[in-house]
Amino acid sequence: MGKPAGRRWIVVALAAVLAVGAAAAVLHRVLAPAEVSTVARSGYPPAAATPQVGVIGRLPVAPLVVDGRLRVYAGTRQVYADQPADRKHRVTPFWSYRRWPAKVDGVLADGTTLVSRWSDGKLVALDARTGRVAWRAEGPEPGMVPEPRRTYASTVWDPGGLYVARAADGRAMLVAAGAGQLDGYDLADGRRLWRVDRERGCIGAAGTTATGEVLGLFACDGPETVEFRDAATGAVRSRWRPPDAPDEFVLTPVGCREGRSGCRGLRISPPGDGTGRGWLVGPGAPVAAPALDGADAELDGERVVGTSAGVVTGRSARTGEELWRRADLGPVRIIAVEPGRVHLLTVRRDLVTLDPVTGAERSRFALNVGHDGIGWTPGRAYATGGYVAVERLRERASPDDDDQAYFLMAEPVLLAAT
Template identity: 80%
Template sequence: MGKPSGRRIAVTLVAVLAVAAAAAVVLRVLAPAEVETVARGAYPAVPTPPIGVIGRLPVAPLVVDGRLRVYAGARQVYADQPVSRKHRVTPFWSYRRWPAKLVGVLAEGTTVVSRWSDGKLVALDARTGRVAWRADGPEPGALPEPRRTYAATVWNPAGLHVARAADGRAVLVAAGPGAVGGYALADGRRLWRAEAAWGCRTDVGTTAAGEVLGLDACAGPATVEFRDAATGAVRSRWRPPDAPERLVVTPVGCRDGHSACRGLRTGGRDDETGRGWLVAGGEPLAAPALDGPDTELDGERAVGTTGGVVTGRSARTGEELWRRGDLGPVRILAVEPGRVHLLTERRDLVTLDPVTGAERSRFAMDIGRDGIGWVPGRAHAADGYVAVERARERARPDDDDQGYFLMAEPVLLAAT
């Protein structure tokens, strides 16, 4: 066999270099990575927008610190500003990860926490977009694919909550099918972790009394479990009187998502009403005014709608505190501390004071020539702002996004 010619050596060398280059490209594209794009401008001041509809957005905004709008994408969390701008604009800051997917976003003060499909928790400083800390949390398990607005991701993140410990510290709680853990919100330090058999413990939320709520069916009938948010120690276990075998627990009166909740509604899977309870540390107290499904909680005041009448009652005693029969058929769209937001048949947004029933604002939820031919999807309220998805009047839950949403920019944002 003769020596290889110079031409054959050159061809072989080119082939080797091509393979190496291709491997480098694949590694660069597929290797785990994160991209942190921090803010270049100053942190915006708190605006004072006029009362009414502010703008129309393609994705759901999470209002943070009354200044920013934070959004979710498949592999990105980002913010624009000011909160009162009519349309979504160039990001103020952005954070991306690959190949993990974003599954939840939560904001507390100026800290924005993102949760990812690999269990990673990444906290960002809302003022700059810089990473404040990273921590390893429980894997979230399989979650439904979010719609293109990502409303569920930012308004009700699965298994991601915050609580205030007895000493005032903010504790982040992350839960998955096999574990739940508590983390110091200030620096991401893990405070505790509790394991459970896969799938027998369901995350519920946190209470205003600094407890972590879970539904535990690992060793018997489903029981509501109350853990200390700072230590993870089980404070108590409770099962409602005459509870059905397949118990369902829904938190109510929550400050944001399922965080800092002041009440519960318990029932069976086919129960359309349920029983209401106040939770303030210790065993839950019966709250008959919360028994109805069209009832929400602000502090210890229950606001409900029946037959076109809106009433405010003492959740503890059921005593009627005020009544409004002048609004026609309405539904409760969203509740935040000190405000209950109602949507009328004519798509007017009416905001009432839950203490007195006095009207704080009223205006049409319409912009431009969009009209009122829509039904509300998910909604959220914070800092006096209300955002709502607009779905087609005949939309069904199993419709794809094109058939479900009214238009390309289905989310309205309003200031009340």
Template identity: 70%
Template sequence: MAKAGRRRALMALVAVLAVAASVAVVVRVLAPAEVETVARDLYPAAPAPTAGVIGRLPVAPLVVDGRLRVYAGTRQVYADQPVTGGHRVTPFWSYRRWPATLVGVLAEGRTVVSRWSDGKLVALDARTGRVAWRVDGPAPGSVPKPRRTFASTVWDPAGLHVARTADGLDVLLATGPGAAGGYALADGRRLWRADLGRGCRVDVGSTASGELVGVDTCDGPAAVELRDAATGEVRTRWRPPGASGQLVVTPVGCRAGHSGCRGLRTAEPGGGNSRGWLVTDPGEPTAAPGLDAPESVLDGERVVDTAGGVVTGRSPRTGEELWRRADIHPARVLATEPGRVHLLTDRRELVTIDPLTGATRSDFVFTAGRDGIGWQPGRAYAVGGYVAVERVREHASPDDDDQGWFLMAEPVLLAAT
């Protein structure tokens, strides 16, 4: 009997230890975690590539400091190099969090900022992948699930912008349902936080004059709200003359993403009453009739338009035509960046022009290997002379899954211009 009792006691002890071990494993796996895998190699030099297609990638890249490509995953932000590599390779550095999901990535200089579903803002040093700072920001709310390239996460991060103030301070702006905040980009120091109307305000971007732009319907008809990036104080609340109760506002002439924008386009839902405005100085926007056309883009002090089968450059302030190119095959604007407007022709030629003069900077067929030109452009991005675009099947519908939407397993083309 005593022997049987000892056996039962031993078995009970083993069961308790097994349960404890299982609990420890579950806690280790499911507990909040952060994994920082820093760079082992030296920070690469910036190459000087010749114009042409560099390669194709399975996910959308952010080109950072002209040296790295940064990508997003469900719970990871990571980088590879060289920026001119033909394919994605082993990460140069990586940063993971659990169980939060990644909802946005933004790069400014050598700082890469990631935004997470729990509201955390984490800045990484692009040179090493080390965490530079982390702060609690406004919860981002519901963000649509990105397609497998994560282009919306890195090229159009929801509620995440940078603005430069008049005294040269770079401010990270984060907005979410019911709240907004401004943070010094250099060290994450919170500069301000504001409570906003929930469900009645949409942020648009930031201006070249250092303001956060939003459309507010909390206290009456829709109005454009311009908030000082350094203090969070509303500088200007404005409605376009003759605007209806509803208002759609689109940023144009942006330095990167929806940050540092020089203009806005206002319209009614559906695109009626489209009007262009400049926001290069504090105060109410200035009318820019050259920007009224919905297809026109702003780059510096030039509006570029592709309507009518020709490419024209106009003054944004007067609409006066300053140059004209009738020799470019029917094209659309694929992407813009300061000093470059990238046009994609119906022959899938990528023609990059100088917006000031209309002169061609580079011109080549935008394809890789034997991939052909049977595709339509999805999301696109340009920075520092690099251009990337998602290739979408010619007859794809937005309702298609990723298999039916993208042209192939590596749908993103990257080129230097």
């Protein structure tokens, strides 16, 4: 004899409620915000011996070399590290940090402190030695940025809106810039030191100077102006407009310690113009540096290295006086600069590293591995501590191409030691 109709409906309704509850629990576990930190299970690697000069190997993603011991990478929702820095291939992560559903927007390293910014504005600092979270802070949400390509080179080599500056007493400050907002933090513990809120597009940051200032553009009323803020307090130290500058211009920091932090110069260019005028920044108003004019010149301290018509020259940044000349390299392109080294790429894809003070050759070798050949074009490049990493693009690659047509191969990044 069957169950009464009323009891059957009660059972069916109860089963439906339980099913919906179970599904909701599963969805909550899958979709709820989450953080997964997998810390290092072994000790911090010892300081690496000087790596052998030459190409180390090829990688599928762009490495950020930290402390000369680790390589840090970014993914859509992950920051992770492997080691040692001079290993030929990428290997199992030394540590890993993930967040959901936010995406990685930028990664910056200063010493053994690694700061990541996420699409929801969250700032997370990791101890690079262990992968443990050192601090978390609320920051400005990043503005609209292009989706990074699969190497994530823009994320780790040029993290727009993340900069480090040092005060006169040696304290390190983190500067985070978002749409209409600038925040300053103590890098040691993540304490917010100051905040500036303005209308979107009114203020912005382009980098920091070697004298502890935030370098940016101010366009709240009238023509654009270069603005210098104290990185420790957020207070405006000065505003300056270059002579004969157009109402709108592009500000590019140059001569930086790493990335766009600790810069000693800037270049002012009209929109869409790849040339521009060079200036030195420091105490007082910027000083004209004609040797920095044009896009084929780079700054290292008080020296400008330039390339023109197959000749490489070193000049005084202040006077323009020629200090040395190299006419034996043929047509070359400066792909990266770091303190004490300027890295050039020849048409035969030789990587030549010069001392910017004397022009002396520190190293020279073919930027090639295995049977890959030299039929490629350099993309983004990065240098620190004598390491150089370069993206290899197909010779006819266009910015509109997808990654398959854009990059030379599945492992397009070459890592070398100079």
